[in-house]
Structure formats: structure tokens, C-alpha cells
Amino acid sequence: MTTPTSPDESPRTEKGERTRIQILDAALSLFLERGYEGTTMRAIAQRAGASLGNAYYYFRSKEHLIQAFYERTHHEHLAACGDILDTERDFETRLLGVMRAKLNTIMPYHRFSGVLFKTAADPESPLNPFSDLSQPVRRESTGVFAEVVRGSDLPVPDEIAATLPEMLWLYHMGVVLYWIHDTSPACERSYRLVERSAGLIAVMVRTASNPLMRPLTRRVLSLLEAVGVEVRDIDAPQPDAPRPGDPE
8 A cells, every 4th residue: 555645645434534523633732731842743653653664654644734724714605605705705705804804713623823923933844835745725825705706786996806816815805814813702803804894905906906006916916026916017918817716
């Protein structure tokens, strides 16, 4: 039998999935108790009641365990915001619903997020959300915001249509970072941040189509380009661009 090279390649039989979940849950518990660096794969296997070989069969390393955690929270978020994406067409309502769902689904992991942040904040860490290892979940998460835009009735200017999903993903990462450090009861300040910022973003997107706002739009896109976001030249002739989420 070939050893899988990533968690996604392990067999998803019912028994195998139960074992995989047990190992992941054991890892999250130990990371919280001992910290990421203080936890070994052997300790994780022992906590899960699995052999060390079995732990490595499902997860090549602790990094892959964290990526599985990212994947779990993404799927929980996807399920939680399905209804609003299916039924609502107002852009602000869709964005607000998706962001509320994000906070709701990650709330159970608030204590753990602080432990993880100590490692994930390191630019050299494969656990940081911009790393190559994080790319699959990052791409899927950006796709959720592409769907927020694609399914809305908001006219999005061509010059920002291709960039907007990634801009929204960066916004959502800023909210998550604030949430990690939020010590208010039930993270109520994070929820207020989402309530008040979603409408502001909707207004900004609407006003971007105003010719008088083109200088500001140009500066915003220049800023995004400076931090590595691929943007289009708004002064160049614009071809018929695919809408976010359309197949390439």
C-alpha cells in the first residue's frame, strides 16, 4: 500500500474517516495544552489511541494536521453560508451573512487560534495563510467570496471584478486576525466590526463605478498590486472578462 502524500489522499472509508478525525481532534487538544512546538506526533497518536505509523499514514506531519484543521473550518463555513448564498441577492446582505457565518463557525476554536497564531504568524512558517501549503484552502476560501460577488445584483466595475474576490478574502483575514485578539465577551466586538464594515465595503464597490472615483480606484489597485495581488490596468482596453467563479 502506498503511503499518501497529503491528508486528502488517505482513503475516506467510514472507519478511516473516524480514525482521521480522532487523530485531528487529539492533535488540536494537545496543541492547546502543550503548544504547537511542544506536541509530538507520538503524543498525538497516543492521545488518539492510534499507532504512530497510523498517525503518519493520515498526516505526514504536524503541518498537515494544521492544514486539515484549516480545511475543516473552511468546510464548516461553506456549509453555514450555503443558505444565504442560495437565497439572497443583495451584495451587502450576502457579504454580511458570509462573514457572520465565518465568525460563528470558528468561535469554538477561539482558544486554539491564539496557540496557532504564534506559529502561523511567522512568514517562514508553512502554516501561515499565504504559504504554498495553505494555497488549496486559500483558493477555495477565495472562491466563496467570488460567489458572494457573482450571485449578487451589485454591478461590479470590470476593472475590479477579477480582483474583488481576493480583496474580500484579505478583508476577511483582517477580521479573523482581529477576532484572534478579541477579548470581549463572546467576541462581540468582532461581530460589531463585521456589521459595520460590510456596508462600508458595499458602498465602496458601488462608488467604484463612478468616473469621478477612478483616481481613488487606481490608487487602491496600485496598493493591492504592491502587496502582491494581481490587478488589471484600468486605463487599458477591457476585454469581456469572465465573472468570478466562471470556468477558465
